[in-house]
Amino acid sequence: GAGVSQSPSNKVTEKGKDVELRCDPISGHTALYWYRQSLGQGLEFLIYFQGNSAPDKSGLPSDRFSAERTGGSVSTLTIQRTQQEDSAVYLCASSLAVTSSAWGEQYFGPGTRLTVT
Amino acid sequence: AQRVTQPEKLLSVFKGAPVELKCNYSYSGSPELFWYVQYSRQRLQLLLRHISRESIKGFTADLNKGETSFHLKKPFAQEEDSAMYYCALIAAGNQFYFGTGTSLTVIP
Numbered sequence: 001g002a003g004v005s006q007s008p009s010n011k012v013t014e015k016g017k018d019v020e021l022r023c024d025p026i027s028g029h030t031a032l033y034w035y036r037q038s039l040g041q042g043l044e045f046l047i048y049f050q051g052n053s054a055p056d057k058s059g060l061p062s063d064r065f066s067a068e069r070t071g072g073s074v075s076t077l078t079i080q081r082t083q084q085e086d087s088a089v090y091l092c093a094s095s096l097a098v099t100s101s102a103w104g105e106q107y108f109g110p111g112t113r114l115t116v117t
Numbered sequence: 118a119q120r121v122t123q124p125e126k127l128l129s130v131f132k133g134a135p136v137e138l139k140c141n142y143s144y145s146g147s148p149e150l151f152w153y154v155q156y157s158r159q160r161l162q163l164l165l166r167h168i169s170r171e172s173i174k175g176f177t178a179d180l181n182k183g184e185t186s187f188h189l190k191k192p193f194a195q196e197e198d199s200a201m202y203y204c205a206l207i208a209a210g211n212q213f214y215f216g217t218g219t220s221l222t223v224i225p
Contacts, residue, residue, distance in 0.1 A: 003160075033213070042123075042217035043161075043203060091161065108161040 004109035006092050012115045013082055021077040021112045025094030032075050033106060034067060037089040049075060050097075082116045089113050120144060121206050123216035130194050131224045138189040138219045140178075140204030150187040152178055153203040153215075161203070164189075174198070194223045 005024045013019050025032050034046040046059045049069045060066070064082075069075040079086055093106040122141045130136045142148055152164040165173045167180040167187060178189045187204060204216040 035215075043205075043215035045213040045215070048213075093161075105163060110160055 004092055004094050004107050006090075006109040006112050008112060009110065010113045010115075012117060015084060015116055016081055018078065018080045019082055019114065021079075021090050021092075021114070023075045023077070023092030023094075023109060025073065025075070025092070026107055027073075029094035029096055029107070030072060031095045031097055032069060033093045033095075034075070034077050035091040035093070036061075037091055037111070038087075043091070046077070079114075082114075084116045087114055087116045120208070120214035121204050121216040123202075123204055123219050125219045126217065127220050127222070129222045129224055132196055133193050136191050136194040136198070136221065136223075138202050138204075138221065140187045140189065140216060142185050142187065142204075142206050144185075144206060144208055146208060148180075149207045150178070150180060151205045151207075152176070152187075152189050153205055155201040155203070157200070164202070194221075196223045196225055199223045 004026055007022045011019055023032065030051055032049045036044045036046055047054050047057055047067050051072050052069045054067065064080045067075060067077045075092065077090060089111040091111045092109040095106045120143050124139055128138060142150065149168055151166045153161050154164040155161045165171050165176060165178060167178060176189055176191045178187050180187050189202060191198065199222050201218050201220050203218045206214045
């Protein structure tokens with residue numbers, strides 16, 4: 001594919017339901033990142049993967065959030081028992097590797113806008 | 118603790134005027150700093166990084182360790198520069214921090 005893709009583009013869910021957000025990185029990119037963009041809050045880093053491994057999960061907002069990556073490619077971010085404060089745009093990015101210089105060259109997806117009613 | 122601060126949420130300048138988007142950081146080690154930009158209806162993308170000491174689209178940013186700043190500057194703003202700008206820092210251990218962003222509007 002030409003770039004990072006995310007699905008769905010928009011998701012409206014009821015409070016308490018679980019949601020899964022998907023990210024397809026650029027082919028060959030070993031590093032994958034998840035961010036949350038809330039109004040007035042800027043970009044909040046959630047988690048990154050090097051291959052299928054996530055070395056540090058401390059950025060996840062709560063234990064309702066989890067992420068996995070399989071086959072070194074697709075990643076899913078799962079939010080269980082969604083709350084209204086989870087409403088945000090969730091961005092995914094990928095890069096060739098997780099090194100400080102390569103991190104700067106992240107390629108972002110279009111985001112998934114999550115609305116919890 | 119807030120690692121990256123962008124004090125201006127909104128900034129308006131006239132076309133042809135100089136523009137400076139402020140970014141201050143808090144980090145005791147040697148940071149790597151970046152500016153990202155998001156144009157209307159486009160994806161977030163890297164604009165420049167301090168390690169490259171580059172000028173992109175006429176923008177430059179100098180790391181000032183004494184003032185812990187990484188302000189983005191352009192001598193003559195253009196209408197196409199209107200966008201959301203984010204300053205970002207990567208610290209040791211691959212900890213990533215973005216600022217809250219500055220929305221720049223260039224008035225024709």
